[in-house]
Amino acid sequence: MAQGQRQALTDIVVHSRLNDGTAVCLRTITPDDAPLLRAGIATLSAESRYLRFFSPAAVLPEPVIERLVDVDGHDHIGWGAICTECAGEPAIGAVHAVRDRHDGPVGEYSVAVADAFQGQGLGRMLTAALLIDCRAEGLEALDLHVLSENGAARHLVKSLGATWKGESAGVADYRLDVAAALAALRSDGAAQGVQDVFAQLAG
Template structure:
């Protein structure tokens, strides 16, 4: 079951076949910016490092718990080492911008001791925060995690990261405990997806659900 993919492409609500065999979802942000959402690949290293460099010092600190301009290479390598089962990762790319830069990325790393659980993180570059990308990427990730038999996500958030806490709570997160100054939340996948299906202020979420439902049909 490792790395299962769905060969569909959704463009503005229309389902077509993707000859590459992977799922790509073409949709728009809340401000009508065109984006495509697809799985992260090893050849995305330049996109990933450029995206991290675009983050403000505060955003890098909130994501990596460090303000350094770039994480060490072994961290970059781990973020790109995606197999679609033990490590699931999707990125949002600006479809109409030169070079199609990355706007955000979401990851789930399966827990080796509890295979039904994974650690969740989502990052959006500062310029595009507040446009619905975090919820779009969360929806894609949760649907893919469910398909890969995950039931629960954990997320580690610094107490000052109010936006991440609000996102986690909107997904039904339960506060588990605090460890070394970091707040840990649990997110049950099925209830989180049910809440996302009811979201009306991020129109692209409907395209995400449609893409997965078309692939499973």
């Protein structure tokens, strides 16, 4: 992607509302977001931390935090969500795609949403922003590793047309086609937050 296009996309802050009317903004993650991300992870329930990081630890090792904010917009793409009407404007969700090799067409997808905001469409909004960015950066597919008991994540990826690749030791593996998933999200006219993402990022 041309540098000018990349700069234009990273400059965009998507303003929208969750299904319950909560005002949020979505933007790309930067290294300066480490404190926000650290605080957001600390607010997750032990179950949510386990489902996202495969560990219930309340405090993640600093190298993990550093990797999560080491976003370059090409080999590692990351978007975060802020509750703009909450005190302190906390981070309430994040989504990542990390290439399996430099400039490769496949990456690994992960998403987390704060407990108090789950079930309000934020995961789909973040995923839409991420996939629009992935398409612009030449990523064609994303692999997902989901704990078998994570019903919400499995429902999300299946709704986006992900292909089940297998299961081992309680972890299910899926592959998501970026173009097909974007088409599925764009066709969901009832999801106003998702449509706001497309309107503001993809035109």
